[in-house]
Amino acid sequence: MEHKRDLSRKSSHSKMRTSTSSHRLLNRKASTLSSVERKGRKKDSIERFLESDQTVILSSLSQLRYSILCEGLPRNGDESCPYRVYVWSILLRAEPIETDYYVSLVQHGESNSFTKIHNDAFRTFKKDQTFSDKVSNGLLIRILNSYANEIELIHPNNSNLSPYVQGMNILLAPIAYISKSEPEAFCLFKRLLTKIIPMYVTPNLSGVLNGVKLVDIILELVDSKLFNHLKSKMLSAKIYALPSVLTLGACTPPLSEVLELWDFLFSYGVHLNIFFIISQVILIREDLLASKNPMTLLREFPKLEAKKVVKLSMSFVKAIPTDLYDLVVRHTWDPSIDDQIDEYDITGRNRS
Amino acid sequence: MSNNRKKTILKVIILGDSGVGKTSLMQQFINGKFSQQYKATIGADFLPKDLTIDDKQVTMQIWDTAGQERFQSLGVAFYRGSDCCVLVYDVTNTKSFENVQSWRDEFLIQANIKDPDNFPFVVIGNKIDVEENKRLISSKKAQALCANLGNLPYFETSAKEAVNVEQAFDVVARNALQQEESLEFSDDYTDAVNIHVDGDNYGSCGC
Numbered sequence: 001m002e003h004k005r006d007l008s009r010k011s012s013h014s015k016m017r018t019s020t021s022s023h024r025l026l027n028r029k030a031s032t033l034s035s036v037e038r039k040g041r042k043k044d045s046i047e048r049f050l051e052s053d054q055t056v057i058l059s060s061l062s063q064l065r066y067s068i069l070c071e072g073l074p075r076n077g078d079e080s081c082p083y084r085v086y087v088w089s090i091l092l093r094a095e096p097i098e099t100d101y102y103v104s105l106v107q108h109g110e111s112n113s114f115t116k117i118h119n120d121a122f123r124t125f126k127k128d129q130t131f132s133d134k135v136s137n138g139l140l141i142r143i144l145n146s147y148a149n150e151i152e153l154i155h156p157n158n159s160n161l162s163p164y165v166q167g168m169n170i171l172l173a174p175i176a177y178i179s180k181s182e183p184e185a186f187c188l189f190k191r192l193l194t195k196i197i198p199m200y201v202t203p204n205l206s207g208v209l210n211g212v213k214l215v216d217i218i219l220e221l222v223d224s225k226l227f228n229h230l231k232s233k234m235l236s237a238k239i240y241a242l243p244s245v246l247t248l249g250a251c252t253p254p255l256s257e258v259l260e261l262w263d264f265l266f267s268y269g270v271h272l273n274i275f276f277i278i279s280q281v282i283l284i285r286e287d288l289l290a291s292k293n294p295m296t297l298l299r300e301f302p303k304l305e306a307k308k309v310v311k312l313s314m315s316f317v318k319a320i321p322t323d324l325y326d327l328v329v330r331h332t333w334d335p336s337i338d339d340q341i342d343e344y345d346i347t348g349r350n351r352s
Numbered sequence: 353m354s355n356n357r358k359k360t361i362l363k364v365i366i367l368g369d370s371g372v373g374k375t376s377l378m379q380q381f382i383n384g385k386f387s388q389q390y391k392a393t394i395g396a397d398f399l400p401k402d403l404t405i406d407d408k409q410v411t412m413q414i415w416d417t418a419g420q421e422r423f424q425s426l427g428v429a430f431y432r433g434s435d436c437c438v439l440v441y442d443v444t445n446t447k448s449f450e451n452v453q454s455w456r457d458e459f460l461i462q463a464n465i466k467d468p469d470n471f472p473f474v475v476i477g478n479k480i481d482v483e484e485n486k487r488l489i490s491s492k493k494a495q496a497l498c499a500n501l502g503n504l505p506y507f508e509t510s511a512k513e514a515v516n517v518e519q520a521f522d523v524v525a526r527n528a529l530q531q532e533e534s535l536e537f538s539d540d541y542t543d544a545v546n547i548h549v550d551g552d553n554y555g556s557c558g559c
Contacts (some may be wrong), residue, residue, distance in 0.1 A: 041521065116420060119371045120392045166370065166420045167394045205423070238429055242395030293400050 044074055047083050050090070064090065065267040080259055084178045085188070091266040094191040102146060102183035108230040111148035112165035117141055124169045131255055135176045143172055143186050160335075161194065162203045168193070170247040174258050197269055197332045200246060205217070210331045210341050211245035214274050217344055219273055219281065219325065220317045226285050233294050237277075241296040246279045252280070252304045260306035271329045275313035280304070282312065359374035360410045362528040363433050367455045368440035368449035370419030373478040376511035377440065378416045384398045388514045396430045400476045405529055412525055431463035436472045436528035436534075438520075441489070443477045443508070449489045453501065472527035473504045476520055 012246035043051075046067050054060035064087070067343075073081040081087075111117075121140040125131040148163035155161065172189050193200075199207025215237035218228040230236075243251045248270055250258045265272055280301045281288070288294045320328070324344060330337050366374045375393055380386055382399045400413045417423065417430055429438075437459050441448040453477060460468045475498050477489060491508060498506040505527070507520035 117371060123392050164420055166392045166423070169392070170394075203427075209426075236429075238426065239396060239398070242426075246394055295398055296400070299397055299399070 004167035009130070021338070037117060046071065046073065046087070050083060050086055061090070068263050070114050070269045072260065074258070080178055080256065084259065084263070085180055085184060087263070088175075088178065088188060088266055089184075092188065092191050092196060094188050097183060097187045099183045100182075102186050105143055105149050105186075108149045108153065109151050110154055111163060113148040113152075114145055116166070117144045117148065117164055117169070120166055120169045124173050125253070125255065128253060128255055131173065131177055135173065139176060139182055139185075140169060140172060143176065143182065143189060144168060146186055147190060147193070160202055161198065162201050165201060165205065165246075167243065167246040167251075168201065170250050174250055174255065174262055177255065178259065190224075195333070197248070199332055199335060205340065206335070207332055208242060208246045208278075209238070210338065211274060212241050213279055213341050213345055214328055214331060215241045215245065217341075218328075219272065219278050221237065221324075222278065222319060223282055223285065226282065226288060229289055230294060235295055235298065240295065241277050241281075245273065248273050249276055249280075249304070252301045254303060257304040257306045261304065261309065264306070264310055269329060270332055272313065273330075276309050277319055278316075279309045279312040283308065288307075360529070360532060362410050362412045362435045362525065362532055363415065364436045364438060364524055364528055365411055365417065365431060365434045365441060365459070366414040367417055367437045367459060368419060369442070369445070369451050369455075372419065372440045372442040372445065374418050374419065374440050374446050377438075377476065377478060377509065377517060380511045380514055380517045382414065384514070386514070392420075393407045394396075395423060395426060398538050403525055405525055408529070410525070410529060412521075412528070428462055431459055434463055435522050435531045436474065437463075438474050438476060438524055440476045440478055441494075443489045443494075444477050444479055444482050444486050446488050449477075449494070449497075452497065454475055456501065458511075468527070469502065472531050473501070474520065474524050474527065475501075475504050475506045477506070477508045480508045480515065481513045 030230070031075055046064070049064065049067065068087070073084055073087065075081065097240055118141060121144065122137050124137075124140055144164060147168075151161050151163040168208065171192065175186045175188045175192070179188065197207065199210070201207075216227070219230075219237070230240075237245075247259050248265060252258070265276075281298070284297060287297055319324075327337055327341055327344065331341070366378060368374055370392060375397070376386060378397075380398060382401050393416055396417045398413055401412050401414065403410050403412055415430055415434075437456070439452050439455050441450075441452050451540055456473060459465075460471070465471045475494070477491075477494050480487070494508075495506055498504040505523050507516050507523070509516040509520055511517060
């Protein structure tokens with residue numbers, strides 16, 4: 001295992017491309033890197049599909065999504081799926097970057113956010129031994145700092161993206177855990193933040209604030225009794241759901257379940273996390289309703305069970321009106337929906 | 353004991369730079385234990401604790417906040433209705449000490465405090481368990497600042513070794529209660545009080 005990790009680390013220093021949007025490249029990467037693994041491991045249908053030639057990207061993508069929905073990525077005991085990084089790269093359609101480019105960002109040295117990053121990185125998943133065995137503190141700091149450098153240096157006038165905000169360390173953690181090289185992790189992380197959830201990482205976290213509003217609106221819609229109970233205890237989603245929205249659920253252990261949840265989020269859209277959060281709350285509704293201090297139960301959600309959460313979410317997604325659903329879909333990346341969400345919020349309040 | 357009325361809720365908010373030990377102080381006070389911190393607080397977090405202050409039963413609701421300034425846009429919701437504000441710095445971190453005043457000012461603005469001169473603050477210098485040579489802020493320096501900010505009560509604590517935490521929060525609770533009672537008779541009586549805790553659980557003293 002050590003040997004294998006060394007191999008992949010070495011490869012990150014060579015000039016190879018670290019991620020891919022084209023299947024030709026993906027094929028090359030997957031087959032070169034997994035030569036050690038290939039001998040001892042039989043490839044499953046998803047992995048074979050990844051390595052096959054695909055002509056129409058969109059239809060291949062939906063085929064991949066469907067496989068993940070039906071079969072899920074395999075688990076070998078404690079080991080996470082060996083090719084998950086390729087699946088995520090493809091689903092997020094992460095553009096390839098040159099390793100030299102990443103190295104140049106590292107060489108820039110400390111960003112303005114370095115102290116904050118340094119102060120948070122070592123606290124990332126601190127209780128998770130499997131995580132800290134695989135992902136070093138230095139790696140987390142380098143990637144977060146490189147990202148901050150890029151935002152500060154390359155887009156100095158783009159005030160829409162925050163170089164660092166607490167919680168980014170948690171967003172990076174699952175990516176760093178599944179990646180085979182550091183530039184690869186950087187590439188996926190950057191893609192996720194700048195293209196998939198850019199509204200979550202604005203300086204005033206506007207997308208996250210919209211996200212928690214949506215949690216309230218939808219919880220009221222699907223479980224008004226629970227919503228009103230929490231409301232009577234002054235518990236709005238802004239208070240209990242903010243970490244889960246910002247980190248796409250990654251703040252709730254165990255990591256192995258977070259990875260599975262993210263497989264699903266990256267397949268069918270990160271906006272679904274809003275429903276996943278509501279499901280996590282509904283799963284403990286009896287305890288919440290019986291509790292005088294529900295916040296003590298909501299400070300840390302119960303251990304994540306990805307399948308259960310996805311399943312419950314799918315049962316009430318159908319009940320969401322189309323226009324509201326549309327706002328959920330857009331809230332992670334569309335800057336223009338603030339007013340519409342507020343309007344929905346107010347209409348809801350008047351109704352109740 | 354005034355058992356035939358709603359139990360008093362005291363809202364206490366803890367502010368200070370990231371990593372000074374706000375969550376640890378809260379955990380130490382409420383659960384009596386120190387956990388090597390698992391994560392940076394995102395947004396805010398709160399825990400209740402039942403207390404008896406001079407025969408009066410109260411529930412203290414302690415709000416722990418994220419130290420990073422990005423989260424200050426959330427401030428209004430978290431700060432509103434506070435009865436006491438705890439300002440924490442780390443005795444090994446000069447910057448965190450220098451920021452104590454700005455945290456106070458930020459709080460006064462965000463919480464929209466009507467009578468800032470009389471609002472109770474308590475300052476805590478945390479992490480005094482470190483070796484003497486790592487300590488950068490002397491007691492003298494801290495006391496001077498507190499005097500300067502209007503004779504604020506000052507405590508030096510170790511959340512890790514449970515030094516002085518109980519004592520500090522006792523003063524926090526008393527000051528909060530005083531503030532709360534002074535508000536009850538004023539026009540500023542807002543939605544700060546009539547929250548949480550049903551009116552029927554008097555018997556439980558959690559001290």
